[in-house]
Amino acid sequence: MSIALCGSSVSPGTAIGRARVQQLGQLDVSEYALPARHLDAEVARLHRALEIAREQLHTIRARIPSDTPQDIAAFIDTHLLMLDDSAFSRVPAEIIHQRRCNAEWALKLQQDALVQVFDAMEDPYLRTRRDDVEHLVRRVQQILLRAEHPPGVQIERESEPRILIAVDLAPSEMLLLHQQQIAAIVTERGGPLSHTAILARSLGIPALVGVNQATRLLHDNELLVVDANHGTLLCELDDAQLKGFQRQQKAERRQRRQLDRLRNEPALSLDGVALSLHANIESGDDIRTLQRVGAAGVGLYRTEYLFMNRPHPPDEEEQYQSYRDTLRRLKGVPLTIRSLDIGSDKQSDPGSTANCSNPALGLRAVRLCLQDLPLFRSQLRAILRASAHGPLRLLIPMLTSHQEITQVKRLLVQVRDQLRREARPFAPAVPLGAMIEVPAAALCADIFARQFDFLSIGTNDLMQYTLATDRVDESVNHLFDPLHPGVLRLIAMVIKAAHSAGKPLSMCGEMAGDARLTPLLLAMGLREFSAPPASLPAVKQVIRRSDIGKLQRALGRSLDSSDPKRIAQRLEGLLR
Ligand code: PEP
Numbered sequence: 001m002s003i004a005l006c007g008s009s010v011s012p013g014t015a016i017g018r019a020r021v022q023q024l025g026q027l028d029v030s031e032y033a034l035p036a037r038h039l040d041a042e043v044a045r046l047h048r049a050l051e052i053a054r055e056q057l058h059t060i061r062a063r064i065p066s067d068t069p070q071d072i073a074a075f076i077d078t079h080l081l082m083l084d085d086s087a088f089s090r091v092p093a094e095i096i097h098q099r100r101c102n103a104e105w106a107l108k109l110q111q112d113a114l115v116q117v118f119d120a121m122e123d124p125y126l127r128t129r130r131d132d133v134e135h136l137v138r139r140v141q142q143i144l145l146r147a148e149h150p151p152g153v154q155i156e157r158e159s160e161p162r163i164l165i166a167v168d169l170a171p172s173e174m175l176l177l178h179q180q181q182i183a184a185i186v187t188e189r190g191g192p193l194s195h196t197a198i199l200a201r202s203l204g205i206p207a208l209v210g211v212n213q214a215t216r217l218l219h220d221n222e223l224l225v226v227d228a229n230h231g232t233l234l235c236e237l238d239d240a241q242l243k244g245f246q247r248q249q250k251a252e253r254r255q256r257r258q259l260d261r262l263r264n265e266p267a268l269s270l271d272g273v274a275l276s277l278h279a280n281i282e283s284g285d286d287i288r289t290l291q292r293v294g295a296a297g298v299g300l301y302r303t304e305y306l307f308m309n310r311p312h313p314p315d316e317e318e319q320y321q322s323y324r325d326t327l328r329r330l331k332g333v334p335l336t337i338r339s340l341d342i343g344s345d346k347q348s349d350p351g352s353t354a355n356c357s358n359p360a361l362g363l364r365a366v367r368l369c370l371q372d373l374p375l376f377r378s379q380l381r382a383i384l385r386a387s388a389h390g391p392l393r394l395l396i397p398m399l400t401s402h403q404e405i406t407q408v409k410r411l412l413v414q415v416r417d418q419l420r421r422e423a424r425p426f427a428p429a430v431p432l433g434a435m436i437e438v439p440a441a442a443l444c445a446d447i448f449a450r451q452f453d454f455l456s457i458g459t460n461d462l463m464q465y466t467l468a469t470d471r472v473d474e475s476v477n478h479l480f481d482p483l484h485p486g487v488l489r490l491i492a493m494v495i496k497a498a499h500s501a502g503k504p505l506s507m508c509g510e511m512a513g514d515a516r517l518t519p520l521l522l523a524m525g526l527r528e529f530s531a532p533p534a535s536l537p538a539v540k541q542v543i544r545r546s547d548i549g550k551l552q553r554a555l556g557r558s559l560d561s562s563d564p565k566r567i568a569q570r571l572e573g574l575l576r
């Protein structure tokens with residue numbers, strides 16, 4: 001009989017392969033005292049390890065395939081910059097002398113000190129830097145320990161597909177996996193928005209996160225199946241089960257080929273309703289994928305990725321050029337740029353928020369921008385200046401109160417006046433939109449609909465706040481339920497408010513890309529979907545097979561149902 005471990009699926013697909021268990025984060029680093037005469041040699045040993053780490057990072061950097069998201073190169077550049085900083089190049093050597101200890105231990109002490117400093121920082125953007133410290137220290141420690149597979153992930157090209165099991169993975173390690181044809185990844189830590197999850201999705205590798213004790217329970221080389229469609233990992237399968245998953249894999253490949261053929265077909269329902277399918281992107285480079293799936297535009301450009309993994313935020317000019325270039329590459333296809341949404345939910349490691357009482361409820365997104373007006377102003381100026389180069393909409397995240405709306409609008413008036421005085425061109429009417437992702441905003445959707453040119457429902461955060469469930473805490477991943485009546489009722493309220501006010505409405509949270517939910521969203525009146533590019537073909541397929549009138553009759557009572565499972569069964573029945 002097979003054994004199953006459960007986790008949260010963050011990138012779908014089925015993979016069959018042999019386990020490669022990576023004991024990351026479980027390095028056996030201990031302190032040992034050194035005699036004074038050995039300290040110089042120990043410092044030299046540390047410097048050699050730092051040099052090897054630098055060489056490894058340069059090698060990884062040089063091997064980045066051209067179609068790899070730009071964020072990955074930025075992650076590696078950050079680690080290279082950190083290696084040159086005195087925090088790594090000088091302080092650990094001093095610790096070796098002061099404490100007369102081994103290099104691994106000196107690095108651990110320095111890591112503890114740096115993590116403490118980052119954790120104490122008010123600025124959520126800077127707080128996220130602690131992940132980089134941990135990943136880099138781990139790399140150097142592994143070199144020092146001559147671990148079996150330094151650094152992090154060294155998986156040779158093998159004839160059989162490999163499934164990587166790790167505590168956590170650094171982005172640079174993810175890149176190695178991409179090159180080494182890893183079939184799937186499984187980590188113990190992280191939620192759907194950890195770096196691992198974001199990059200796994202953009203690299204198209206099936207992935208599960210939050211699989212408790214995976215590195216302890218699984219053994220190297222055992223045969224595994226990752227069913228990332230259902231959040232499970234199975235081992236000790238019998239032949240019949242294995243054959244079943246092989247069939248599932250074949251069916252997935254066939255389905256992908258079929259879906260590819262839909263690229264140029266319109267998103268039109270059987271009863272003639274035209275739907276609008278847009279893509280969520282994290283960098284201008286993602287536009288290639290957008291074209292591959294035939295999206296009508298970008299419904300959400302998460303600009304915060306431009307601000308991550310670098311020592312300083314980009315200035316106005318750099319942002320302007322980046323947004324302008326993205327618009328140029330889109331060649332007239334509309335772009336919805338979201339203002340900076342940095343904050344607690346963008347951290348890859350839930351542990352790193354330990355010192356904040358309630359980071360998801362704290363200073364993030366527009367709240368943070370309104371506290372740091374120079375940062376916000378420079379982004380608004382860059383976005384407005386870019387608007388001279390193509391159709392652009394501006395979307396503001398996390399809006400909750402009337403006061404925030406007024407502040408944002410006042411700032412935009414000031415920025416426009418300034419640009420006019422400087423004779424800098426910008427589009428006369430850039431539609432201004434609000435993300436509806438806080439329950440208070442959903443409840444007041446009629447007010448928001450009057451105040452804004454368009455609305456976009458951010459279901460990831462709307463669910464987090466409605467269900468009081470931290471989206472990056474693996475221990476509560478199971479509590480996320482898009483079919484919870486509380487979530488559905490809020491969505492229905494927003495749809496109704498936008499329709500009554502005659503304002504365009506989109507949904508840009510992950511729900512919009514979940515084809516299993518598409519019939520329900522269509523029945524509820526949603527007409528514009530924005531989702532990760534890879535999920536759009538499946539959504540389009542459901543749309544093209546749907547008669548919306550019939551769906552409304554079949555699902556009209558769903559909002560009255562108190563049982564999400566019953567709605568899920570009904571949806572399953574409709575999709576069969
Ligand atoms: C959301 O919250 O649904 C959303 C789209 O924004 P993000 O996932 O970037 O917070």
Ligand code: MG
Nearest residue numbers: 437458460461
């Ligand atoms: Mg959000």
